Amino acid sequence: MNNLSFATIHELSQALKDKKISVSELISFFSQQFSEHDGALKSALEIFSQESIEHELKNASATSLLSGIPGLIKDNICQKGRIASCSSKMLENYRASYDATAIERLKAVGAPLLGRANMDEFAMGSSTETSAFFKTANPWDISRVPGGSSGGSAACVAAGLVPWALGSDTGGSVRQPASFCNIVGSKPTYGLVSRYGLIAYASSLDQIGVLTRTVHDNAVVMSEIAGHDERDSTSLRVKKTDYTQFLQRKLPAGLKIGVVTNAFEAEGMDADVVKRLQDVLAVYEKSGAVIKRLSLPAMDYGAAVYFMVSRAEAASNLARFDGIRYGYRDTDAKTLSDVYVNDRSHGFGAEVKRRILIGNYALSSGHADAYYQSAKTVQALMRQQFLQAFKEVDLLFMPTTPSGAFKFGAFDNDRLKMDLQDYFNASANLTGVPALSIPAGFTSDGLPVGFQLIGPDLSEGLLFNAAYAYEQQTPWHTMMPPAYSSKK
Ligand code: GLN
Numbered sequence: 003m004n005n006l007s008f009a010t011i012h013e014l015s016q017a018l019k020d021k022k023i024s025v026s027e028l029i030s031f032f033s034q035q036f037s038e039h040d041g042a043l044k045s046a047l048e049i050f051s052q053e054s055i056e057h058e059l060k061n062a063s064a065t066s067l068l069s070g071i072p073g074l075i076k077d078n079i080c081q082k083g084r085i086a087s088c089s090s091k092m093l094e095n096y097r098a099s100y101d102a103t104a105i106e107r108l109k110a111v112g113a114p115l116l117g118r119a120n121m122d123e124f125a126m127g128s129s130t131e132t133s134a135f136f137k138t139a140n141p142w143d144i145s146r147v148p149g150g151s152s153g154g155s156a157a158c159v160a161a162g163l164v165p166w167a168l169g170s171d172t173g174g175s176v177r178q179p180a181s182f183c184n185i186v187g188s189k190p191t192y193g194l195v196s197r198y199g200l201i202a203y204a205s206s207l208d209q210i211g212v213l214t215r216t217v218h219d220n221a222v223v224m225s226e227i228a229g230h231d232e233r234d235s236t237s238l239r240v241k242k243t244d245y246t247q248f249l250q251r252k253l254p255a256g257l258k259i260g261v262v263t264n265a266f267e268a269e270g271m272d273a274d275v276v277k278r279l280q281d282v283l284a285v286y287e288k289s290g291a292v293i294k295r296l297s298l299p300a301m302d303y304g305a306a307v308y309f310m311v312s313r314a315e316a317a318s319n320l321a322r323f324d325g326i327r328y329g330y331r332d333t334d335a336k337t338l339s340d341v342y343v344n345d346r347s348h349g350f351g352a353e354v355k356r357r358i359l360i361g362n363y364a365l366s367s368g369h370a371d372a373y374y375q376s377a378k379t380v381q382a383l384m385r386q387q388f389l390q391a392f393k394e395v396d397l398l399f400m401p402t403t404p405s406g407a408f409k410f411g412a413f414d415n416d417r418l419k420m421d422l423q424d425y426f427n428a429s430a431n432l433t434g435v436p437a438l439s440i441p442a443g444f445t446s447d448g449l450p451v452g453f454q455l456i457g458p459d460l461s462e463g464l465l466f467n468a469a470y471a472y473e474q475q476t477p478w479h480t481m482m483p484p485a486y487s488s489k490k
Contacts, residue, residue, distance in 0.1 A: 007163070011068060011166065011219045012067065012218060018069075029055050033055075036164075039161060044138050045120055045155075046074060046158060067246075068226055073168065073223070074154070079102045081115060082105075087134075089135055092350055093330075100199065102199020102210075125151040130179075145409055148160075156179035157179075159215060160184055166212065172207045176213060178427055180402070182449075188220050189430055191436040192236070192434035204312040206311070217470040221249060222245075222246060246466075250470065250471065257396050258397075259397050263295050263296065265400035268426075270405070271404050274447075278445075279451075298384075314374050317360075317362045317365060320358055381432050397465065407450070429456075444478075
């Protein structure tokens, strides 16, 4: 292992086993990565003290590959006693009184949780620009965004500041930043990872996902956090599974991959991205996959349906932040009504307020049928089309994003265009099926490109297998952002 900061979980775990390094040293090494190299990126909101991180390891009751390997947590996932701000002024000082189930499981195997990752406010965005605190940069080009909303989680992993991070994916928020940063991002089947302790944005779509530099690392972390939890009523009755057992260089014989043709015809598709994805298909074909072409017409409405459903649920979920039980309190308020108005006006940023307004409008009497109900009808149609497609093919293949990472402020005057970032991603959330974004190479400007594999419900094993088979034949996962590659 010549470069500790870009080592895999497996390599780090081996170094711990061989006593080449201790857990305390690993924690201090990776904490130092943030103090020395996060200045231009600003991926972390906070790195905890070494003492408090080690204190949390005291209750670990099991061991796994992840024992002793540090990670960073998106700031909408509750860690007991720590702030969980959702990068919002509204929750700037809110301390979680309990651990999310995913966090509890990570602590149980002694995975050190280093701190809190920056994000779009309440996970609403595609660039991490809506964080109330600061913007995070892309390690491949710091004049560009890392994607979002899990932009902090993606940037720190890509820059080798930490081996893994948790994010959340409601309409692409793990996969899109993973694609922008040349890393692997997973969005599990809805209900596979408990939402207990994940601060809700759009509950019927929200899932915690994992960001790592390799497919193997991703499977390691997913194996720890997935599985039934009685504290989440939407949790599936699925036993804990070791997903690393599916990682084989060979594809299952006769694997059928369905290229979603209408995705490639989408407006604004960058020619370089199309080329990279064609190269990916050639690798799969050489490995024995049968490539089919099919179209999923209902998917074309994915961004619009996602727009309505997510705003409606956000309006309802965020109603709880009234400054009384939770959140920012304006000290000048004189009446109860002032308390609500001032707290919500000052506590929420512009994007969050816009979404609450649209959501309440879409749910209001006289409009709910036209907006919310129509969206739910098309959502059901999307699910039907996806299930139909999975009778013909094993996995679906499409882009993760139409282009490489964009510049800061690129969509300031065209918010609707920013929403098109969700076009390829939202359909997996709306249909509930699992998806991975995997590095596919670079554009001619040197910006990372990702591709997306989508499978039927609970096909995580097959997805990891197919992703691993591709990764093992390509060099992308070994490439480091030039500005960060020579650090120790
Ligand atoms: N970009 C999407 C949005 O702005 C996705 C967000 C997410 O998955 N949390 O809502």
